[in-house]
Amino acid sequence: MTPDKPLHLKTFLMIAVMIIAGPLGNVLLGKGMKHIGDLTLWPPAELLHTALKIFASPSIWLGIASLITFFVAYMLVLSWADYSFVQPASSLAYGVVALLSYLMLGERVSPLRWAGIAVICLGVFVVGRTNPRTTEPA
């Protein structure tokens, strides 16, 4: 698919699902992990205890469910659209993740961090708008 073609509705919908479900999943994982606190990984008994604590957290499971939703939408859209087309479209997710962590977790996002995130979105967009194929087809 070339970037000049109009967005098909199913492509638009799947990318919208990706942009919301991905960041939401990360924010929920962050919420769950903050709640658990310090991770003890050694000795093995402590590692098991830590793993059990992680997988007993509802936020972690909601986050995983949200990331699975993201992953399925991503797999589906990649089956008909190019990686290098999906990539720039999904660059907005970096802005959404900052917005959600501010709204849902009360994280303080400094102006410098907002600026950095904006530059990252722009960079991801520019990366993806380039020629998707530079090698000969196998």
Added chain:
Amino acid sequence: MRQLILFTLIVVAGTGGELCVSRAMKQVGEATSFHPVQIAKVILRALRLPWMWVGVGMMATAFFALLGALSMYNVSFVVPVTALSYVAGAFGGLAFLNERVSRQRWLGVLLVAIGVTLVFLGNR
């Protein structure tokens, strides 16, 4: 040091995993319908491909590294830093896949690197 190890795992295993999954899905072919049975069939077909499992394994490694990073740092710090995968992707494509990386693509990669640097500076 701990920060460096975690972010390296997230970026390298995550990017490698995505490339493997993308390759597997191209083999599966286009999903033509959103009927649940069709979606299940596409997923089942994908799960039979070795590239899918290599990709999923790498993504799982990146996932646990992400959990570790999220337990220590803010979400709005960790996730933007993972955008370094675009930098890794450009160098990886150049080194391992013989891709020519265009000037515009380098510009995008440079912008991502500048953005991540700003996010790091904003974290102090």
